[in-house]
Amino acid sequence: MYRMNRRQLLGSSAVALLLMAPAAHAAIVRGGLPWKPGSADPPTPVMPGGWHYFTPQEAATVEAFVDRLIPPDPETPGGKETGCAVFIDRQLAGPYGRNESLYMMGPFQQGTKQQGPQSSLTAAQHYRKALAALDDACRNKYGGKGFADLSDDQKDEVIAGLENGSLKLDGFDGQSFFTLILTDTRNGFLADPIYGGNKDMAAWKMIGFPGTHYDYRDWIDRHNERVTLPTVGIASHPSWSQ
C-alpha cells in the first residue's frame, strides 16, 4: 500500500491555486493541498485608550453600568477595571456592532419568543438608542442626574428596573437592552483579554480557568487536583507583562 505521513505529503505536493477572476476568493484546488505562507488571519489585539464607537458620555454610562453588573471586590476587579466597556466599544465598532454576519433582510415583524429576536436594529444602533433613553429615564426620576452620576444603590435600582421591566424607556424595550448589555459584559469579562476585557486574565484567575493551554496530557490523570500552570491567553502570559 502507498503510505506517507502528513509532513512528507505537505512537502512534496504540488499546489495549484488559480483565481477564477481577479479580486474573487473562488479558487480551483487540485494537485495537492493548497497552502501559502502569511495567509492566516490572527485576531487584532485591542489597544486600550480612547473610544472607537461610544461618545464620552455613552462611555461613562457603560463604564458605570458594567461596574454594577460585575462590581469590584477585594480579590477581583470589577467590570470597569477589567475593561468590559472597552470590550463592548470595540465590538460595536466592528462586524458585531454592524450585525454583519446576521440575516438582516426584511420584512421585520415580531414573532413568538421561540422564533428569536427580529429587530431591524444593529447592535450598535441598539446601544445608541437605549443609552440615550436610559439617561433620559434617569434624569426624569433622579432630579436631572444621568445614570453615571447616580449612587451605587440608585444604579442598582435602575438596573433591576430594566431587568424586571418596571423601568420603561421611552419608545424602547428596556428588558431586551438589559439582556444585551448583560451578555456583552459577561463576554467581555470572560473572553480572551486580546479583545479588551478580562484585563490581566483577572476573571480567569478568579474562577480557576488556566486559559488557552494546548496540552493537558500531564494532567488528565491528576483527578481532583488544582492545576498549578500559569494562566495564559492568546497573547497573554504572566511573564510578558512584568
Added chain:
Amino acid sequence: MARRLPRKDAVIIGLGWTGSILAHTLCDAGLDVVAIERGPWRDTATDFPISYAQDELRYRLQHELFLRPAQMSVTFRNNANQTALPVRNWGAFMLGNGVGGGGVHWNAETFRFLPTDFIARSHLTQRYGEKFLPEDMTIQDWGVTYDNLEPHYDQFEHLCGTSGTAGNLQGKIQDGGNPFEGARSRPYPTPAQKQGYGHTLFAEAAKQLGYKPYPQPSGNLSQSYTNPLGVTLGQCTFCGFCEWFGCANYSKATPQTTILPVLLRNPNFEARTECEVMRINLDNTGKRATGVTYVNSSGEEFEQPADLVLLCAFQLFNVQLLLLSGIGTPYDPQTGKGQIGRNFTHQTISTAVGFFDKDKYNFNPFIASGSIGFCIDEFNGDNFDHSQLGFVGGGYIGQVRTNGRPLESMAVPPGTPAWGAKWKEALRDNYLSSVICGAACHASFYSYRDVYLDLDPTYKDRFGRPLMRITIDLHENEIKMSAFLTDKYAEILQQMGAKQVVKQPRKGPYDVTDYQTSHLCGGAIMGENPGNSALNRYLQSWDVPNLFVQGATAFPQNAGYNPTGTVGALAFWSAKAIRTQYLKNPGPLVHA
C-alpha cells in the same frame, strides 16, 4: 448567461465528510470528479493554527468557522398556523461552511446506531402492537440493516482512527464496552481515551446503580494513528477546545486529517471553493440530471455538465436544492403525499446540572476532549421495556462534558441573581465544582406528519432564492421520554455526590434560540419504495437515477446517537454500490 464548462464524469455538491468519501471512491475508480463547495478552503495551519485556535469569542460565539445567516439562513415556526420568521442568528443549531463541512468543527463522537434503529417501525409494532405508536408518528424502516452497514461503519471508524472499547465483538459481549451495541467485526482502531475526574466519578456512580458505563467512542485520538490511506493523526492533548473549533493538533478526525490530503493528490480530482450551486439541471424528461449551475464569489455563473450528480451538502441544503431544482414531489402535510421535505427531525437533548461541594470536588472541566466521558445505553433505543412508559425511543445518558470554556460554563445555583456581587461570587465558587453537560441525555427525535420542510413564501437568500422553511415542534412522546431520561441522569449525579441537582428536561414548544445539537435529519429519506421515500437503499433518487443524495437527509427518523458515524457508513455503503453496480450499468439500482 452561464458559461458552459467541459463535462465531468461526476459533480459533487459540498466537500464535507460525504463529499470527500464519495470523491475519493470515484476518483479511485478512474472517474473525473469535480467538487463544488460553497465555503472556503480550510486548512489546519492557516485557519486554526495552534497560536490562536482557542478563541471562544471568535469561534463559538461569533461562529467564524460557520455558515453565516447573512449567507444563508432558514425560517422557522412551530406549526402551520404561524408565520415563519427568519433565524437571524444561529441558536438551536449551527451549520458548517467550507471544505470539511461539519467535519471540521464537530466533537467527533463516533457512534453506530443500534440494529433495531434501522427497523424502528417493524420492531416496535412487533413488540408493542400497532396501536402503541402515536397516530401521527411517521417513523419507518430504513431499507438498509445494521448488518448491511457494519462493514462500512468499520471502514469509517478505521478512516478516522476512532478510540473506544468494543462492547460486542462478533457476538461476544466485552467488559468495559457497550453491551447493547450491534456486533462489530473487529475492535476500535485505537483504545479509549483517558478520562477526567468528573467523567470517572460518573462511571463509578453508574456502576453502583447497576448500569454498564462505556467510554464514549471518540474521534479525538488516544494515540497517534495511521489510517488505511496512509494519513497519520496525532494524539489528542485534551485542550478543551474541540466542538466549534478546528483542531490545531491534527488529532481530531476530520476530512482534513484523514482523506483530503490523499484526495487532493489524485489527478482525477478538482475542488472549486467559494462557488455556490444554484440548482441541479435536468434534461427535458425530468428524469435525468445533466449537471449543476453554480455562481462563484464574483457572481459569475457557470454550468458544469456531468453524468453523475452527488448531493453532499448539509441536510437542510440538500432538501432545499432538491426543491429548487424541481426533483421529486414536495411533501404536503395535509395529504401526507410527496416525499421532499417529509420526516424532518432533530435530536432531543436534555440535562441536569450538578453542584458539588467546592471544598471537596475540583473537576478541572477545561481538561477534556470533544468526545470524552462515559455513557450508559440502558435507556437508548428499545434497550428497555417501554410498555408501561407511554413513549417510544430513548437515548444514551452520559457525563460527556467537553470543556470548561468560561463563556459556556457560567452555571450558578438557582436563585442566584443574574448580576452583581452575588452572581460574581457564585460564578467563582461553582466553576470548578459543578458538572455541566448540555447533551447529557442525547436522545431520539422521531418523525411526525406535521414536522417538515418546504420553501418559504416570503424570505429569500442573497441570490433571491426562497429560504428553507422549518415547521417543527416537540411532541408528547419526546417530552415524556426526555423527562424520563433526565430523571435517570439526575439520579446518577446524586449518586456521584452532588449537593444540588437541577433538572432541565426538554420541553415544548421547540425554541430555535436554544441549542439542541446540529443533528438535523430527514427531508429526503431512504426507504423500500418510492411511495414512502425519496431515495432507495443506496441513497439513489427514485426520480432521477443519476443523482445520489448523501448524509442525514436520508434518515427516516433520528436515533439516540450522534449521527456522523452513520452518515459516514452510509456514504461508504452508497459509494460501494455506485462503484460496483451503478458504473457498470447506470440506471436504477432498485426497481420500484
